[in-house]
Amino acid sequence: MLNRLGALWRLGWSPIASYFILLLVFFALALLTSANRLNLWSAVLVAFLFSTVLALIMYARLISPLEEMASIAQDMARGNLEQEIRIFAQDEIGDLARSINYMARQLKTNIDDIIAEKNRIQAILASMADGVIAMDPWGRVILVNPVVEKLFGITQEASRGKNILRIIRNNELEKMINHALETDQPIDKLVEIQTPDPFIFYVNVTPLKNVGAEQGGLVAVLKDITERKRVEEMRSDFVANVSHELRTPLTSIRGFAETLLDGAVEDPKVARPFLEIINTETERLSRLIDELLNLSKIEDKRAIPNWQPLNIGNLIDRAVTILKPRAIEKEITIEVEASETIPVFEGDADMMCQVLINLIDNSISYTQSGGEIHIRASAGAHELKVDVQDNGIGIPQESLHRVFERFYRVDKARSREQGGTGLGLSIVKHIIDAHHGTVQVESNLGVGSTFSFVLPLAIPNHSE
Secondary structure, eight states: OHHHHHHHIIIIIHHHHHHHHHHHHHHHHHHHHHTTSSOHHHHHHHHHHHHHHHHHHHIIIIIHHHHHHHHHHHHHHTTOOSOOOOOOOSSHHHHHHHHHHHHHHHHHHHHHHHHHHHHHHHHHHHHOSSEEEEEOTTSBEEEEOHHHHHHHTOOHHHHTTSBHHHHSOOHHHHHHHHHHHHHOOOEEEEEEEESSSEEEEEEEEEEOOSSOTTOOOEEEEEEEOHHHHHHHHHHHHHHHHHHHHHHHHHHHHHHHHHHHHTTGGGOHHHHHHHHHHHHHHHHHHHHHHHHHHHHHHHHTTOSOOOOEEEOHHHHHHHHHHHHHHHHHHTTOEEEEEEOTTOOOEEEOHHHHHHHHHHHHHHHHHTSOTTOEEEEEEEEOSSEEEEEEEEOSSOOOGGGGGGTTSTTOOSSHHHHHHHTOOSOHHHHHHHHHHHTTOEEEEEEETTTEEEEEEEEESSOSOTTO
């Protein structure tokens, strides 16, 4: 109670007391002047002095602190909440200063909490593997996460406030967003979007609910499933191709076996050609299964290269020796250019020999009788390059980017005549990839083809 009376006294009666004292001084001066004890100019001087002293006191206790508080309050309004008002008077001015300081501290705490929460949300959005787009009730973009920025080549600042069609030109996505805004119901579906390459996204659009009468909007999440769809298509194609490749020789074997069982086995002139065909188809089946198993091991990283120093000249001689009888049979000449000064490189001897055998065998298969195959090996400062060039039938330009795919054949009928499985070049690519190298092909129809692979002379980490 006494504290309240004291505060009331300081707040309400201090100015009145000051004015009352000044009034008494003026009244005393008037009495002294009327009694001729003080002349007029002296009274004016005394009154001026008293007024000046009182004004200075009022300025020091009231006006100056208020000016300081006003200046600091303006700085606080501009966002500088670190400073405080340095007034320690135990009066109403001091109470006001302490209240402003307390308000600034509380405001700073609240702002820090909001900034921390905002940073946490931004960190979550930035770490998400899926694209996120938030929109207001009118279909305008509020924010996008870094995944969307990277995929579509946009920025947060440039996209804010725009319609979705202005940042992602896809009518299907716009229809989904408009439907969710109109019906207030979530919607999801697969959408293909050009970025500029075609990507397939699983898009889920969810309206925001229970966020206040004046708020709302929606969140669209874009999950990139392009690779998954590609793998599914490859798996489907693989199963279809394997089924087809297995069915063809099995049909031949079954047909000729049934013919033999029906009595043809008794006729040696008929039985022997049939048995030779069955044997050929059986070898083809065995070769296909072996290459499928090899390819599966390489793709699953189960076939780890046995790293050791290798000489490319020795590997080429080994592969040529294996395939020379077949080349002689087709009257094809194989020439090798490999300098003895080429440095050794690290790799798996069996795998690299298989690469060379597959490439040379491929050239023999598609080169006419009397043709030539040139094998060249060269080395630079940091890499080794091998070219296998032939003057065979060549490959159409539209097929060059697919020749390393499993079971892909430019001329399926001719490939089957040659006994190919369609897996040789795919195995080459996977082995070269496992050796941290690259493989490529150049070809012209009727002129020939050149298959090349490049390997580093030093592998930094064998465990990769």
